[in-house]
Amino acid sequence: METLILSCVIVDDEPMALNLVESYVEKTPFLALKKKCSSAIDAMEYLQTETVDLLFLDIQMPDLTGLELSKMISKDTRIIFTTAFDQYALEGFRVEALDYLLKPFDYAEFLTAANKARTWFNLLKGSSQDQVKTTASTDKKEFLFVKSEYKQLRIKLADVQYFEGLKDYIKIWLKDNPKPILTLMSLKSLEEELPASDFMRVHRSFIVSLKNIEVIERSQIIINKQRITVSEQYKPKFLEFINQNSLNS
16 A cells, blocks of 8 residues: 655744654654744745645744634645643634644654544545546546537437548447448547447447447457457457456356
């Protein structure tokens, strides 16, 4: 499994506290220190052009407090407050801080908070990947618009049996339609628009609907009595498709 590395910035106006947290970050394998700042203003200027995962942020600082800064930064950056004052704990949770370290804290306490951040980002990453998978499955194309005889025709991909390339034109053969639709387009351009799970190029001149293959005989595909030869160039990929969907061992 890929190790998740969290980029971080430390903000504290006390040099000793700044150096202590830096030493804790350096001994934590999944943290990568990008910058340490002696004021919230310095941190604000840095975060205007850079995005980091995690902010170790002191609260009581001159000019601009940590709480004020926390309301100004990107929601993509999560916060762990580090402070000597426990009265800010409630306010810290109101700005959705991941944790609240009360000074003086040791490495064990720091690591517990850092692990909480790692868990949060791992959950976020997993959720994002699930969303990508869901989007990919639900957004699969169901139709295409093609230009034919000065009209834009809506072609349901479920009705397509195969596409036949003819120089600069394509013939689109549909179910229950004895005549093909002719459109000015290259087979290569069309291939890029089709869902790979449903269509496969098997010849320089043919892209077939995998769902509409009726018979495979030697190196030929039969769709609606039309025989389409699988050329050597495309045979390995087509054989892989057969093996994945075959009941024969």
